[in-house]
Amino acid sequence: MTKKRWLFIGKLSVLLGIGCYWQSHSLSSSETYHNSAETIKHTYEHDLFTLSAYKQEHFGLRLFRQTQDPKYLTLIQQNIADIAIKLNQLADDLAEQKSLAPYAEQRLNQYRQSHSERSQRRLQATVDKPEYFYLGLDLLRYMARIDSYGLKHKDDVLFRQRLLDYPFAALFSNQEMIQAWAAQLANQAYWLKQLELGDYVELYTQTLQQTYPDDQDHLLTKEQYENKIYGMTHLVIADSGYYQHSVNESDHPWVFHYFKNNIDTIIANTKQDVISEVGISLLLAGLDDDPAVDKTRQAIQHSIDKNAGLVPSAKGNINYNLGEHRNLLAILLLDWHQPTVGPNIHSIPQIFESLPYGLEKKE
Numbered sequence: 001m002t003k004k005r006w007l008f009i010g011k012l013s014v015l016l017g018i019g020c021y022w023q024s025h026s027l028s029s030s031e032t033y034h035n036s037a038e039t040i041k042h043t044y045e046h047d048l049f050t051l052s053a054y055k056q057e058h059f060g061l062r063l064f065r066q067t068q069d070p071k072y073l074t075l076i077q078q079n080i081a082d083i084a085i086k087l088n089q090l091a092d093d094l095a096e097q098k099s100l101a102p103y104a105e106q107r108l109n110q111y112r113q114s115h116s117e118r119s120q121r122r123l124q125a126t127v128d129k130p131e132y133f134y135l136g137l138d139l140l141r142y143m144a145r146i147d148s149y150g151l152k153h154k155d156d157v158l159f160r161q162r163l164l165d166y167p168f169a170a171l172f173s174n175q176e177m178i179q180a181w182a183a184q185l186a187n188q189a190y191w192l193k194q195l196e197l198g199d200y201v202e203l204y205t206q207t208l209q210q211t212y213p214d215d216q217d218h219l220l221t222k223e224q225y226e227n228k229i230y231g232m233t234h235l236v237i238a239d240s241g242y243y244q245h246s247v248n249e250s251d252h253p254w255v256f257h258y259f260k261n262n263i264d265t266i267i268a269n270t271k272q273d274v275i276s277e278v279g280i281s282l283l284l285a286g287l288d289d290d291p292a293v294d295k296t297r298q299a300i301q302h303s304i305d306k307n308a309g310l311v312p313s314a315k316g317n318i319n320y321n322l323g324e325h326r327n328l329l330a331i332l333l334l335d336w337h338q339p340t341v342g343p344n345i346h347s348i349p350q351i352f353e354s355l356p357y358g359l360e361k362k363e
Contacts, residue, residue, distance in 0.1 A: 032301070033297055033301060033334040033335065034334065034335045036301045036304055036330075036334050037330070037331045037333075037334035037335035038335070039304065039306075039309050040304065040309065040310050040311065040327050040330055040331050040334075041063075041331050041335075042309065043308070043309035043310045043320075043327070044059065044310070044320075044324070044327055044328070044331075047320065050320075050321070051320075051321055051324055052321070053078065053082055054082075055321070055324040055325075056075050056078070057075050057076070057078055057079035057082065058324065058325070058328065059075070059324060059328050060072040060074075060075025060076060060078075060079070061075065061076055061079060062242065062243055062328060062332065063328070063331070064076060064342075064343060065242070065243045065244055065339065065340050065342065065343075066243060066332060066336075066337040066339075066340070067337060068340060073343070073348070073351055076343055076351065077351055079145070080146070080149065080151070080351075080352075080355070080356065080359065081356045083142045083145055083146055083359075084153075084355075084356035084357060084358045084359045085356075086138070086142055087139075087142050087143075087146070087153045087155075087159075087358055087359075088153075088357065088358045090134070090138065090139050090142075090159075091153065091154075091155040091158065091159070091358070093134075094155075094158055094159075094162060095155075095158070100130045100131050100133075100134045100135075101130045103130070103133060103134050104126075104129075104130035104131075104132070104133040104134065105130075107133050107137075108123060108126070108127060111123035116223075117221060117223045117224075118180070118223055118227070121176075121179055121180040122180040122181065124176070124180070125174075125176045125177050125179070125180040125181070126177075126180070126181075129171075131166060132171070135162060135163060135166050136166070136168070136171070136184075136188050137184065139159060139162070139163070140163060140188055140191050140192070140195075141187070141191065143156075143159055143163075143191070143195060144191035144194055144195060146359060147194060147195060147362070148194075148241065148244075148344065149343065149344050149345065149352070150344040150345035150346060150352070150361060150362055151345070151352070151355070151359050151360065151361060151362060152359070152360060152361075152362050153358055153359060153360075154358055154359075154360060155358075160195070160197065163192070163195075163197050164197060164198075168188070168192060168198060168200060169198075169200060169203065171185065171188075172185060172189060172200045172203045172204040172207060173203055173207050174207070175207060175210065175211040178207055178208055178211045178212075178231065179211060179224065179227065182208060182227045182228065182230055182231030182234070183227075183230040183231055183233070183234040185204055185231070186204060186208075186231050186234035186235050186238050187234055187238050189201045189203075189204040189238070190238035190239060191238075194241075201235075201239075204235075205235060205252075205254070208228070208231050208232070208235075209254060211228075212224075212228040212231075214258060217262075217265075222269060225269055225270065226269075226270045226271065226274055229266055229270055229274050229277075229278065230274055230277070232254075232255045232258065232259070232281075233255075233274065233277035233278055233280075233281050234277075235252055235255055236252055236255060236281035236284055236285070237277065237280065237281065237284070239251065239252070240284045240339060241339075241341075243280075243284075243332070243339050243340075244339050244340065244341045244342070245339050245341060246284055246285065246286060246338075246339055247284050247285050248285070249285040249286070249287065252285075255281070256281075256282070256285060256287070259278050259281065259282060259292060260282075260290060260292050263278070263291075263292040263295050263296070264295070266278055267295060267296065267299045271313070271314040271326075272299075272300060272303055272311050272313075272314065272326050272329075272330065273325060273326045273329055275296050275299055275300060276296065276300055276326070276329035276330055276332070276333045277329060278292070278296055279292070279293050279296030279297060279300075279333045280329065280332055280333050280336070282296075283333070283336050284339065288336075296333060297333060297334055300330050300333055300334060301334060304330075305318055310323055310327050311323065311326055311327050311330045313326065345361055345362075
């Protein structure tokens with residue numbers, strides 16, 4: 001199949017498949033969406049502690065921000081402890097001036113062993129940028145997370161200097177990096193802004209648009225089209241502080257115009273994670289009544305495997321562990337609550353009374 005044909009075939013599948021579902025289920029209510037979300041939530045919470053610590057914490061933090069249910073606070077405390085351990089190790093590595101190449105080599109070897117388009121693009125784009133794995137993908141992410149809690153690491157000054165010295169502007173203007181890491185770069189642009197280490201959001205947005213002009217969608221592979229939409233959704237989700245506050249539609253006019261006008265193409269040609277993130281992005285902007293939101297909800301609801309009680313992958317895989325991200329997003333989309341700030345030292349001070357070694361409250 002040529003690259004140009006997949007969009008057409010995807011659109012046709014919407015007209016012949018999902019479109020029929022929407023017509024026959026046009027009266028789906030918020031209650032049915034809520035029930036579907038509860039089904040998935042029950043599936044995941046039943047065996048939540050069989051997931052990796054990272055996935056448990058990812059699940060718990062986002063659901064707490066949506067529901068304020070205190071049962072997730074244990075996972076958040078676990079997240080604080082895990083990040084402290086990681087930052088302590090990174091601080092030791094930097095203090096000892098260890099080479100960052102071995103750190104990156106572990107990631108690069110994973111891409112060398114995979115022949116997928118995404119892995120090969122990531123290998124090509126970052127093989128000569130070992131510090132990106134260390135500083136951009138890890139250190140910056142951990143610093144932004146504890147900052148959102150109202151905390152900092154004892155070596156905050158050292159960390160900040162290393163991040164200031166790193167040429168992030170060159171990454172945000174690099175189309176090859178965008179093609180490999182669109183969503184991650186959107187996150188990093190907002191994390192740097194959050195930490196007051198530079199505002200690269202506009203530069204990133206411009207490069208994303210230049211990399212993926214809307215009138216050239218038909219030239220993209222399926223994977224590159226998903227990468228484009230992922231980058232667009234993360235502009236909104238990162239702007240919200242990951243479901244902590246609403247965003248202004250006017251701050252991302254290109255993104256929201258595209259989502260509204262291309263929702264059928266998006267649903268037909270992207271995986272469930274992306275579809276959910278598009279719907280959530282619209283909800284974050286207060287566009288609850290836009291028809292595109294209901295289309296994403298119907299598509300995700302329709303994709304639920306009732307026997308497994310979860311949303312399988314696009315290939316039908318119902319692996320519980322691999323599907324955590326996809327199913328968490330489905331829960332958020334189908335049972336949306338208003339964004340809530342926190343948790344942090346001000347909103348829930350009791351969980352920050354005893355901090356793990358290396359972390360301290362921001363002044």
